[in-house]
Amino acid sequence: MVHAFDILGDPVRRRILELLADGERAAGDLGAVVQAEFGISQPAVSQHLRVLRDAGFATVRAEGTRRLYAVDAEPLRQVDEWLDPYRHFWNQRLDALATELARGKRERRGAAPTTKGTDTP
Amino acid sequence: MVHAFDILGDPVRRRILELLADGERAAGDLGAVVQAEFGISQPAVSQHLRVLRDAGFATVRAEGTRRLYAVDAEPLRQVDEWLDPYRHFWNQRLDALATELARGKRERRGAAPTTKGTDTP
């Protein structure tokens, strides 16, 4: 059994998941992008897709001769949970405001990246 | 430069970070636990600590002959941010999303391409 982080340790696989974040995408479509960006072959991409499948990060759906891949978020949720014990490091005393954070997260999007002290309402 | 996930790909390093989640801890202290659990040597642990240091996951503080390690949450926050695009899969209105997903998302294909954190309840 492989840990979620073992899967995410590979930049190609991360990229594939990023491409899949917006929604379903065909294997060849993913392949085209990844091959261009990383300079690897089609089989290489296919192998990564297999790893993602086997680890439960992605699901496949056949449509004709094409294979449509989609994200299965469950393992990513595990990763999210793994981060829980550390989240207070940057959330500080904002634990109570987690609700608000989830509601309007776009506020942080424009905030300074390196600045520790996050927005305080 | 190594990506955060490359660091977290190793189970020993993950364990070290877990041990560090509660607070500062001496290298030897960490070593004792990790050596016991993984059956590896002291230098091996030290090497992992070095990787964590170099990647910014941990900071060291000398106290006498001991080295006290602590978590630096910055890289973990990056990981947290990386998860943002997927968080809606399990965070917001899971049932509604699941319904839409199950019903067939082809409808959305032509409509709204980027659906990040749109809805405001």
Next chain:
DNA sequence: TGCTTATATAAGCAGGTGCGCATACTCTCG
């Protein structure tokens, strides 16, 4: 049917990474 497109699998090889062993620092204390 046979050719083509789309994708997956097999086999083999190369580079990286984690490990153990040995050793080098570097404080502290007697």
Next chain:
DNA sequence: CGAGAGTATGCGCACCTGCTTATATAAGCA
């Protein structure tokens, strides 16, 4: 100062993982 704990580093090696090439499977099309 010398001994000894606590920790880090250098080196060499085995193994794992990802890559390429070659090929298989399967659907669409003429």
